[in-house]
Amino acid sequence: MKRKPLQWAALVLSTMILSIALSSCGVKDSTIQEKITEAAKNTPELSNITSTVKDGVVTLTGEVKDDAAKAASEAAIKAIKGVKSVENNITVTPPPPPPPATPVVSAVDEALGKGVTDATKDFPSVKAAVKDGVITLTGEIKKSSLPKLMQTLNSLKPTKIDNQLTVK
């Protein structure tokens, strides 16, 4: 049977397409699975995801914290050579609400603050603040009273005393 040139061209083209299709089909599921394992090492979103591969179709299951992670997981899998499609069964579980904020005043600061209140009671021109074990002094004080106040504050065992007092 004599073929026309156009028919030849069509045959060559279809053979090429077929060979490309065959080559992509040729990636074994086990190879894809290996690639996924490799990708998981570099993609934190995939760390809690389980994947199964069948005939080039990857099914993803597991939990992620948001939609972005779900999409990122799918994208990472799609980028692997030989993957025909991705069945994305990943569920999005929002992270639990953050634990209640820790009190601003630590127990140490509370005890220290009480001692500082007692110590500065008789020095109304002195203002004292306590944070992270550090006593910060502002205001003014008579020079003769300063050692007495400092001795008492030192005995409270603070981490540090930041003395910004104006000494008169």
Next chain:
Amino acid sequence: MALQDKYKELIDTANASGVTNLQVAETDGVLHIDGEAPSGAIKDKLWDLYGKIDPNFKAGDLIMNVDVAAAAAGTKATVTTESTDLNIRKGPGTDQPIVGKAGHLSTVTLISKTNDQWWLVKTDAGVEGYAYAQYITPKA
């Protein structure tokens, strides 16, 4: 180590003056000196030195907690307020209710030391309560 050099005279004096349980440690740029002075005079001497090395205690690089060895219970002490009467309170804290007063320069009897700030005392009038340690000076 630089801080120990800065306050070397103070540390040496503390050692020479018989301060016991002397501990010198530097943490986060602050030198902590703890110990127990044999008398109030020694404590005053150390504080004079501290004030000489760091005038007005502005540097914020030393916490000196040198306590005077606790006076024995039953010791008499003088109320050394500036001029006013000393509040005697129900508990150790200025948030505690006042149960009585001890007159300026009057004598109280020490019952027990609660902490570095508060003493349980008994006044001449027989009122028992807590007084701020800064304002009572044990008699020698």
